[in-house]
Amino acid sequence: MATATQVVEKENYLNVNYGIKSWLLTTDHKRIGLLYLFTITMFFFLGGFFALLIRLELLTPSGDMVQTDIYNRLFTMHGIVMIFLFLIPSIPAVFGNFFIPMMIGARDMAFPKINLLSWYLLLGGGALILYSIVTGGTDTGWTFYAPFSTQYSNSQVIAAALGIFVAGFSSILTGLNFIVTIHRMRAPGLTWVRLPLFIWSNYATAIIQVLGTPVLAITLALVFLERVFHIGFFNAQLGGDPLLFQHLFWFYSHPAVYIMILPSMGVISEVIPCFARKRIFGYAFVAMSSIAIAVFGFLVWAHHMFVSGMSVYAALVFSLLSYAVAVPSAVKVFNWTATMYKGSIHLRTPMLYALGFIGLFTMGGMTGLFLACLGIDVHVTDTYFVVAHFHYIMVGGAVMGYMAALHFWWPKITGKMYSEVWGKVAAVIIFLGFNLTFFPLFVAGYMGMPRRYHVYAPEFQVLNVFSTAGASILGIGYLLPLIYLFWSLRYGKPAGDNPWSAAGLEWTAASPPPTHNFEETPVVTWEAYNYHELPDMPEEDAGVSRI
Amino acid sequence: MSAESSHGSFIAGNLASSVSAHALQHQFADLEQQRESSTLGMWVFLITEVMFFGGMFAVYLINRALHPVAFLEASQHMLFWAGAVNTIVLICSSLFVALAVHAAQEGHRKQIVCFLLLALLLGLVFLGIKGYEYHGHWVEHKVPGPAFQFEGTDPIHSEVFFELYFVMTGFHALHMLIGVGLVAAIAWFAWRGHYTPAYHNAVDNVGLYWHFVDIIWIFLFPLLYLISHKHVP
Amino acid sequence: MWQNLPLWPTEASTISRQVDGLYIALITVTGGVTLLVFATIVFFAIKYNHKRHPVAEAIEGSTPLEILWSAIPLGIFLLFFAWGASIYIFEAKPPRDAMEVYVVAKQWMWKFQYQTGQSEINTLHIPVNRPVRLTMISQDVIHSFYVPDMRVKADVLPGRYTTVWFQPVKAGNYHLFCAVYCGTNHSGMIGEVDVMEPADYEVWLQGGAGQGSMAATGQKLFQELGCINCHRSDEQGRGPNLQGVYGRPVLLDDGHTVMANDDYVRESIMVPGAKIVAGYKPVMPSFQGIVSEEQLLSLMAYVKSLSTPPPAEPAHKRNAAPPPAAGAAVR
Secondary structure: OOOOOOOOOOOOOOOOOHHHHHHOOOOOOOHHHHHHHHHHHHHHHHHHHHHHHHHOOOOOOOOOOOOOOHHHHHHHHHHHHHHHHHHOOOHHHHHHHHHHHHOOOOOOOHHHHHHHHHHHHHHHHHHHHHHHHHHOOOOOOOOOOOOOHHHHOOOOOOHHHHHHHHHHHHHHHHHHHHHHHHHHOOOOOOOOOOOOHHHHHHHHHHHHHHHHHHHHHHHHHHHHHHHHHOOOOOHHHHHHOOOHHHHHHHHHHHHHHHHHHHHHHHHHHHHHHHHHOOOOOHHHHHHHHHHHHHHHHHHHHHHOOOOOOHHHHHHHHHHHHHHHHHHHHHHHHHHHHHHOOOOOOOHHHHHHHHHHHHHHHHHHHHHHHHHOOHHHHHHHEEEEEEEEEHHHHHHEEEEEEEHHHHHHHHHHOOOOOOOOHHHHHHHHHHHHHHHHHHHHHHHHHHOOEEEEOOOOOOOHHHHHHHHHHHHHHHHHHHHHHHHHHHHHHHHHHOOOOOOOOOOOHHOOOOOOOOOOOOOOOOOOOEEEEEEEEOOOOOOOOOOOOOO | HHHHHHHHHHHHHHHHHOOOOOOOOOOOOOOOHHHHHHHHHHHHHHHHHHHHHHHHHHHHHHHHHHHHHHHHHHHOOOOOHHHHHHHHHHHHHHHHHHHHHHHHHHHHHHHHHHHHHHHHHHHHHHHHHHHHHHHHHHHOOOOOOOOOOOOOOOOHHHHHHHHHHHHHHHHHHHHHHHHHHHHHHHHHHOOOOOOOOOOHHHHHHHHHHHHHHHHHHHHHHHHHHOOOOOOOO | OOOOOOOOOOOEEOOHHHHHHHHHHHHHHHHHHHHHHHHHHHHHHOOOOOOOOOOOOOOOOOHHHHHHHHHHHHHHHHHHHHHHHHHHHHHOOOOOEEEEEEEEEEEEEEEEOOOOOOOOOEEEEOOOOOOEEEEEEOOOEEEEEEEEOOOOOEEOOOOEEEEEEEHHHHHEEEEEEOOOHHHHHHHHHHEEEEEOOHHHHHHHHHHHOOOHHHHHHHHHHHHOOOOOHOOOOOOOOOOOOOOOOOEEEEOOOOOOEOOOOOHHHHHHHOOHOOOOOOOOOOOOOOOOOOHHHHHHHHHHHHHHHOOOOOOOOOOOOOOOOOOOOOOOOOO
């Protein structure tokens, strides 16, 4: 078993050179992944801070903590920061950038400089959004509905819209880089059906990023032009149509939610086989389901508009298609579960997050069926039912997947192991805190509590108190990894090349990897998830955990 | 900002390979992989541009379907000859770009530069004519906003036509301007002898971009100028 | 007096029970499957724990199983799609005899106009057991009319009418919420639907309008604004005679035919150039900025009243088509 010598550290991508310029001008995909890690962690805690304020305000039915205008800006900026500055980049920009080249046996992405540019674009967009926050924020909701956003809102709509526009190009370029890299830079012998499912998921995500984000760009550009020059695409008085905005906006923003969840699903498809010590069940079906989700995801956008005044016939079509898009996700859940059958299960931290993901994503996905159902949607749309649904998917799903990735690949990225005890404790706290925060909101939604309400009817209070209590627990759960992961950088046990005895080319490189990833380009002659050929997973430190 | 820099960096990536005697970038195994990757990258980028303009075309199509008379009457105020000449200009410029690519394949350095400069010149002519048209619209109160005036059956929706006209041709002109910059850049590098028959991918990719911008105009011209066979003199 | 249960809204309309039934069915099915998945995972995690089961078995997959667990969920989904769709379609077809109330939403209040002439702010008074259809428009941004206990919701748009209907089955006061974010006081844009027993409703009706019915108000406006000068009933005017127009197809100068519904009447006043009736010139000025949404509704009520007599009157310059079957489509 490899142990790092205390005296001379092997050269790796972290210690190959030092200095701020070597980081800010790097083209090494691994360093860029870390730059993203740092950036989106900051944005996550900023968005989380807004969420904390929201939940504190909602402890009581009256608006007694902040003024209404501030509250409206809080939920808007929470949405914008979390979606565009955290969730959309998250897994692809951090773990996709870091591991896609390694997983395919390449030295770097196809376009390393564009990769760096993507990071700067995220910073630029983030800077504009931060500017909009400190100068008062915008209060349109992250959905920017016209004509409120284009004519009536007295807030920093333009700065926020520009920020999202710029960040959108970061997303487009990341997607472009992934598509070209995966198509053209696979090692010899690495056919498509030998690829890890993380690659398939990120590939599907990249397709959505490339096709969908430009539509958001033009939509925001039109909002900008309408607001500044008072032209009237979305303004009924000037011959426009507010519903046109909704169609254009949701044409991107629905596929966007698949940008946010598909990479997490890819992570789960890596973690479960490793911690069950066997190949994923139904590889081809899981791979194809990612593509199916990407394709179908573009056909369902108007399910956000069932009560908007659109035609009944259109609503029927979109409802039907929305049910269709649920099938591939269900297929994934069943395949992950079946992978555990007759496996050899190790309930380590990444696996806890992965199983938590399956549980919470299943619940979130099931509640999506309620929203796809026209008769029910009329009642629960624009209520806390929807808020609960998408937080189950985005937080219970995407963020849990992100945490699973972080804990799975931390040893490879840093060369250090974190405390398994604290890892498990945090995972459990997050899981429990999350459910307490968001499950009551389903009930509140069906009872009729509308979303985006600063002041609410008193009968909703008990549910809101539960939710806020859960949010504080959830917050603690997220702070713990910040602490123990940092701690591990200094004091963690050296990880060795492959602490999980995992399959995948990334685990054949050193931890941390050298800048060029591999000494020689590997030639792949084996299928993915060849766990039957790999040694057993090493035990955890004795005396630490009995799970 | 971001559109230009993404264009520029893309080309920088391409050019770097061509700068010092086909230096192979470190992430690629061989020149073939590098060429295929950068070409695929340009195609993917163009697909994003299709989606970007596609949004505008969708807005146009919906509005025209709902308000055909307003659009017809508005289109009669377009300067037909300007649009027609511009269409010829762009098609010829694309021809020159294609000839430049061919010259690069043959290794005729001076020809590459000549054809690229001709294409660039025509691109500037296009922008010039466009500027002349915009000025004319401004003078005739056809720019949407407080100064807009229109005598017609449905002036409110005719104004929507002009809004679309300026947004669509405006973004197109922006892309033309970027294209002019890119063509100038590769003309410079061609002059410096950076392209060989073995590797001239930058010329190919800029050519692709230029043809794409041309094709957008091929759609814009009939949709904006040719709705009616009559035009206001 | 609020009659809400703490964890479930009241079933206050004919549709509430249907929606709740579907909801409970869906909870049962999805809850069941979810619990099954959870139980399976927990079971596998225990039974195949590496201490108990140290060697994993290499299993590739099972195509029949994949087909099974794709087809069965799809089948169940189609069921729920159809069930939900049937409710939605039912909600899209107001009964012909529904009572009409007009709603103008603005930041941040609800204005109700009744055909009998009353107008109120934020409280909707309706009798129990009668269907009511709301025709709604916004003066500014998008709002949404939401009565949880009735299980209905419809966005209220600027520039275009939307409708929602329901039939209350239980007297009482029910929350009315605005459900689309509309600015600062979005959460304050709330009201009450006061469903009254017939006797109480009669009392309320009596206490009402001094100004006459909406149609009467509309007729006065029709004269004051000069509409009557062009839209003459003797066919000599520069504009079409409006007798019998509402609710029937209108032939336009480009050969198309449109239904003369609420949106058509409103557009004809606000953007008259958008659709020109066949045989007439586009000379009508726009009244945008001159009439308010409430005045538009009164004018529309007046125009509607011109169609109440049976279509025995000769129809000039329009298709003499029979009246449409289920009332003018206004969605």
